[in-house]
Amino acid sequence: MYADIIVDISYEKLDRIFQYRIPERLKGRLSVGNRVEVPFGAGNRVISGYIVGFSENTDYPKEKIKEIVNVVTNSRKAEGVFISLAAWMRKVYGSTMNQALKTVIPIKKEVRGKEKKWILPVPENNQILEGLGKRSPAKAKLLTILKNRKAISVEEAEENGVSLTTIRQMSEKQMIEIVSESVYRNPSVYQEKQKRKEIVLTDKQQEIVTDFLAHYRKGDRKTSLIFGVTGSGKTEVYMKIIDGVIQEGKQTIVLIPEIALTFQTMQRFYGHFGKKVSIINSRMSMGERSDQLERARRGEIDIIIGPRSALFTPFQKLGLIIIDEEHEGSYKSENVPKYHARETAEELARLTGAALILGSATPSIESYHRAVNGEYKLYKLANRIGGRKLADIEIVDLREELKQGNRTMFSRSLREKIKKHLGQKEQVMLFLNRRGYGGFVSCRSCGEAMRCPHCDVGLTAHKDGSLRCHYCGYQIRLPKNCPKCGSPYIGVFGTGTQRLEEAVRREFPQARLLRMDMDTTRTKNSYEEILSSFAKGEADILIGTQMIVKGHDFPNVTLVGVVAADLSLYGADYRSSEKTFELLVQAAGRAGRGDMPGEVVIQTYNPEHYSIKTAAKQDYKGFYEEELLYRRMLKYPPCGKLLAVLVTSKEEQQAEKLAKDISVLTQELCNKDGLEMLGPTKAGISRIKDIYRYVIYYKETETGEQITEAKKRIEDYLEQEKEKQDCMVQFDFNPMIGY
Ligand code: ADP
Ligand code: ZN
Ligand code: ZN
Helix, strand or coil: CEEEEEECCCCHHHCCEEEEECCHHHCCCCCCCCEEEEEECCCCEEEEEEEEEEECCCCCCHHHCCECCEECCCECCCCHHHHHHHHHHHHHHHCCHHHHHHHHCCCCECCCCCCCEEEEECCCHHHHHHHHCCCCHHHHHHHHHHHCCCCEEHHHHHHCCCCHHHHHHHHHCCCEEEEEHHHHCCCHHHHHHCCCCCCCCCHHHHHHHHHHHHHHHCCCCCCEEEEECCCCCHHHHHHHHHHHHHHCCCEEEEECCHHHCCHHHHHHHHHHHHHHEEECCCCCCHHHHHHHHHHHHCCCCCEEEECHHHHHCCCCCEEEEEEECCCCHHHECCCCCCCEHHHHHHHHHHHHCCEEEEEECCCCHHHHHHHHCCCCEEEEECCCHHHCCCCEEEEEEHHHHHHCCCCCCCCHHHHHHHHHHHHCCCEEEEEECCCCCCCEEEECCCCCECECCCCCCECEECCCCEEECCCCCCEEECCCCCCCCCCCCEEEECCCHHHHHHHHHHHCCCCCEEEECCCCCCCCCHHHHHHHHHHCCCCCEEEECHHHHCCCCCCCEEEEEEEEHHHHCCCCCCCHHHHHHHHHHHHHCCCCCCCCCCEEEEEECCCCCHHHHHHHCCCHHHHHHHHHHHHHHHCCCCCEEEEEEEEEECCHHHHHHHHHHHHHHHHHHHHCCCCEEEEEEEEEEEEECCEEEEEEEEEEECCCCHHHHHHHHHHHHHHHHCCCCCEEEEEEECCCCCC
């Protein structure tokens, strides 16, 4: 018997399976996923690796095969499922096996030993204490201490003469409650004590829960999309569905965007599931995260909530994966393998027999398209709970303002409304829809934006005065006059939040301001601090980027101003319209969450653009239909596949040459079946940290297989030529960013 092993060196040249002999003393003790130490190379340096399989035979001369040195103790045993998932990721997204394994098995060592335990009083503490009388002094002593304390550690109880046996007995009889350190340190635990009042689902909500669970119990595993406007009660639906899945003895992973992992969300889940649920997020230490994964593996919890990476929670009986806000860009990994959590969740669900639910108020075009085609089951929640109205939305044409001589950042209407709402002692949010590094360029007279003639994406202004397309490398000088109307008012529309803040100070000197963007949220808690300060009414106006529009509930906000809706419309990205639509709908959703009705003002140079018009009407379907036409015409996802191949090297000529070689290699595929190749070209950011970047794009219709063939050819070529190259090659399928 031989063990097939992937060695732990993330180096493409070694990305293959090595076989090792299993020594006598380890026979029967090894399984797939184990981390082992093996001698490697000419010097037999001991390095570690993962067992990915076993073979009876080998093609190598038997005497040359080396022996496994040891199995790494304390290593988390990666489940076979995750090895398969890694293999799938490697194949689909293009990476080394090692990189894929590291992604699905992120934490390798038990960082900490045993968890500290805490004893909490139960609400009936005092009655139980009275009931005890004089019978059990040790128990009485513990309950007496707990009369005045929120919690004491098990060690402290022992120091007070209460034995572990007594503590265990008391816990079993529910006279006390024991929680682990990680749960205890989480402030939400205390909210759990104030049991949430049981919510009775509306008929619409109940229909979804009943229908889903009926199919689930029958073994139907078709992916579901819950398309429900913000505040329509999706989260309540998730929780009731999870109840049903728990009854089936199964476990659930809930993914939410990191940014939405707020105190509020955690509180709701704790309120419903108590200790059965655990949370994982990037602010936790390695040790804390490792603990949560370990608890999941041991089956101590039924639910884990976390961002993208929580997908790799090693549940033994995974039954359901929920991806909330499935349209969010943060579900795509920016590291190799550049996986998308939605696609990866689908594969994980397939491997484990789990179901997958996607939820969103503004589904991604891909998901909605699948639902329309019947690939996904579609559930709708069209109304907000409590019949609360969506806000009134006004579109202001900034070109008109300019004609009237108004060159400030505020239209007359927005200025009036800010005054009015501040006068009523209500709060205002001003949102600048700006993302990415560069500004787009447009004419302030006619609204014409500078666009690439080959790609239908906006050109991005660069510091050297050029305008570039990040998709194909097309490049021109910034013109002096608008090519369409000749106006000289053409320029880089780079109004940042800082400039907005200055303008607000000038116009509304009395108002108290808070600003939230990348610059003001660098420290660990600044994000929560700004939001909670605004929630407490310590400021009148909150200025910010898209950070402020996602999922927060401020009942006193009655006016939302979108200062420049166009800023994401011409990003160098085929998803620009979709992102704009999403952000506008989300922004509008911030106004009028409380009892007072809300108003929204959208300022734009493109009032006729479909993503702005449909967003103002909160018309998802209208947007989808227009957008799909565009995607179909240009073969963008979901009507096509897009692959970015990024070639990087310290030597510019090397990167350029390899990119050229690759394009020559794949050129012949482009002649048939509609595979298109764009490039090679310098990447939009042509050098990062002294590494030069070249990019080639491939595009084809959804059904075509040529793109996969192209990737395979490139991989084979790299395998052959690996000795010569000093370059890195990365694949990115359906990229979320422009290179
Ligand atoms: P979504 O996830 O779609 O934004 P939520 O589940 O957060 O919606 O629901 C919005 C608000 O309505 C929450 O405060 C929630 O507790 C409440 N809610 C949801 N369903 C019901 C219901 N059936 N009865 C009463 N309140 C509900
Ligand atoms: Zn013009
Ligand atoms: Zn272009």
